[in-house]
Amino acid sequence: MSDYNPFTLSGKNILITGASSGIGRSTAIECSRMGATLVISGRNEERLTETLSQLTGKGHLAITADLNNEEDLLNLVDNCLLLDGVVHCAGIMYYAPLLFINAEKIESIMNVNFVSPLLLTKSLLKKKKINKASSIVFVSSLAVNCATVGNGIYSASKGAIDSMSNVMALELSQKKIRVNCLLPGMVETELVEGLGLTSEEILKDKQRYPLGYGQPEDVAYAAVYLLSNAAKWLTGTKIVLDGGVGLQ
Numbered sequence: 001m002s003d004y005n006p007f008t009l010s011g012k013n014i015l016i017t018g019a020s021s022g023i024g025r026s027t028a029i030e031c032s033r034m035g036a037t038l039v040i041s042g043r044n045e046e047r048l049t050e051t052l053s054q055l056t057g058k059g060h061l062a063i064t065a066d067l068n069n070e071e072d073l074l075n076l077v078d079n080c081l082l083l084d085g086v087v088h089c090a091g092i093m094y095y096a097p098l099l100f101i102n103a104e105k106i107e108s109i110m111n112v113n114f115v116s117p118l119l120l121t122k123s124l125l126k127k128k129k130i131n132k133a134s135s136i137v138f139v140s141s142l143a144v145n146c147a148t149v150g151n152g153i154y155s156a157s158k159g160a161i162d163s164m165s166n167v168m169a170l171e172l173s174q175k176k177i178r179v180n181c182l183l184p185g186m187v188e189t190e191l192v193e194g195l196g197l198t199s200e201e202i203l204k205d206k207q208r209y210p211l212g213y214g215q216p217e218d219v220a221y222a223a224v225y226l227l228s229n230a231a232k233w234l235t236g237t238k239i240v241l242d243g244g245v246g247l248q
Contacts, residue, residue: 006230010035013081014227015124017067017117018090020047022189023139025054026216027087027223032056034224039080041065042090067116077123083130085227087137088117088161095150106153113157118164125172133176135227138165139219142185142242162238169236178235180226185242187214210244 018024020042
């Protein structure tokens with residue numbers, strides 16, 4: 001039986017932010033199962049350690065960091081392995097209509113969802129921590145294409161990532177470094193649970209999805225593909241993961 005597998009991550013070092021829960025944790029677990037050696041990062045040390053305990057294989061690193069803190073960010077960069085891939089999963093959600101938002105909240109959401117992953121990527125590149133022919137993956141959101149009342153700041157932050165990733169894909173192409181985005185719809189994670197929706201509201205929304213809400217591993221599998229050599233000709237792409245809701 002052939003061992004051929006273009007989707008393997010064996011021999012690759014991958015950094016995953018936001019790995020203490022949700023999509024980040026699931027992505028870390030699936031990447032380790034595919035043979036990668038991981039550097040995982042998150043703000044909550046206890047939950048990050050729990051993720052570390054679920055990884056397959058040896059040699060993984062867990063580095064607790066608040067990426068809004070410059071010292072934490074630089075410490076993460078300095079202690080990273082030489083990387084073949086990065087998955088930016090760290091992010092926060094916020095729902096409020098236009099008349100209820102303020103400058104402080106806009107800055108908070110933009111810092112976490114846009115500024116921090118951008119500056120982290122810049123620092124990794126400047127410190128030559130990312131190998132040639134590597135893959136950078138941003139977990140964006142279907143929200144950039146689908147307007148929802150109260151979701152303006154979050155949508156804008158993810159839209160900024162989408163636009164910047166196009167420029168990054170072009171700028172880094174000389175080094176064969178690929179930059180792509182994943183745009184998931186509703187995925188059953190702690191973020192969704194924290195939206196303040198009633199069980200009836202969630203059920204009604206879930207029924208809009210022909211295949212139901214996604215699971216964290218559904219996004220993780222797509223990240224594995226983008227990190228693998230199977231996607232070596234893919235850059236500047238936005239992969240929509242929406243359970244068919246966009247068909248309606």
